Amino acid sequence: MRIGFDVFGNIALIKFDRSMSLSDKKKYALQYLSSHKSVTTVLEKTGKFSGRLRTLKTRFLAGDKTLEALYRENGCEFRFNVESCYFSPRLSEERKNIASLVKSKERVLVMFAGVGPFPIVIGKHSNASEVFSVELGRDCCKYALENVKRNKLIDKVKVVQGDVRRVIGPGRIVSGTFDRIVMARPNLVDGFLDVAFSVSRKGTVIHYYGFYFEEDVSKLKELILSEALKAGKRVKILRVVKAGDIGARKFRYRADLRVL
Numbered sequence: 330m331r332i333g334f335d336v337f338g339n340i341a342l343i344k345f346d347r348s349m350s351l352s353d354k355k356k357y358a359l360q361y362l363s364s365h366k367s368v369t370t371v372l373e374k375t376g377k378f379s380g381r382l383r384t385l386k387t388r389f390l391a392g393d394k395t396l397e398a399l400y401r402e403n404g405c406e407f408r409f410n411v412e413s414c415y416f417s418p419r420l421s422e423e424r425k426n427i428a429s430l431v432k433s434k435e436r437v438l439v440m441f442a443g444v445g446p447f448p449i450v451i452g453k454h455s456n457a458s459e460v461f462s463v464e465l466g467r468d469c470c471k472y473a474l475e476n477v478k479r480n481k482l483i484d485k486v487k488v489v490q491g492d493v494r495r496v497i498g499p500g501r502i503v504s505g506t507f508d509r510i511v512m513a514r515p516n517l518v519d520g521f522l523d524v525a526f527s528v529s530r531k532g533t534v535i536h537y538y539g540f541y542f543e544e545d546v547s548k549l550k551e552l553i554l555s556e557a558l559k560a561g562k563r564v565k566i567l568r569v570v571k572a573g574d575i576g577a578r579k580f581r582y583r584a585d586l587r588v589l
């Protein structure tokens with residue numbers, strides 16, 4: 330029988346084998362609670378992350394009836410609703426890696442920022458001058474702001490709610506140019522690289538994420554080069570690395586590129 334887990338601090342989210350009955354799932358959840366003292370709520374994951382906002386469907390199984398998680402990673406604390414806000418604990422190492430690349434006084438833009446894990450880890454572990462956290466979901470932004478305050482970063486991390494296409498660019502709320510842009514994209518057809526290029530300058534580094542089968546990863550480079558051409562930018566792809574697996578033979582890849 331296959332059972333998958335995601336633990337977000339106080340909440341364990343369990344994906345059960347389809348053959349399991351509800352009463353067996355509840356028994357399993359109660360056992361899980363008694364053997365994991367830091368977990369106080371067990372939910373069943375009943376669907377996949379879906380839609381533009383990457384929301385999730387769950388079913389309550391045992392413990393405290395809440396959807397609000399309080400999760401710690403990289404010396405930071407995050408509160409969020411597990412149904413209305415995408416959050417992946419599996420990206421914790423990746424967030425630390427990106428923060429370690431940020432140099433003193435950099436101006437950083439994080440698109441698709443969710444409840445703020447990338448901006449907050451960068452804000453906490455680097456000497457960036459300011460970090461913008463841009464996210465479409467209103468609920469995510471409410472938590473992002475709470476998380477910025479919780480981690481005492483209100484002077485450094487700015488939360489902006491809105492579609493990256495509407496709020497970023499010359500003359501918009503998020504304007505000027507950035508030294509570094511992080512694009513932990515949702516899995517959508519729109520590549521959004523033109524938005525990043527509109528606030529880039531010579532030397533800007535873009536961390537661009539995408540999901541690919543290993544044999545298809547050359548498509549990531551092709552996409553970047555063709556988008557750069559359309560935007561009239563010259564870029565150098567510095568590296569393409571695996572940043573986690575997301576399914577059978579499919580990986581989250583990160584391309585680091587520099588605008589020339």
Ligand SMILES: C[S@@+](CC[C@H](N)C(=O)[O-])C[C@H]1O[C@@H](n2cnc3c(N)ncnc32)[C@H](O)[C@@H]1O
Nearest residue numbers: 382415416417441442443464465492493513515
């Ligand atoms: C894969 S999640 C990334 C969350 C976050 N970076 C993290 O590490 O947990 C993608 C996020 O992009 C947001 N999103 C989707 N389309 C967007 C858009 N056009 N503008 C801004 N945010 C968008 C979704 O609401 C979702 O929270």
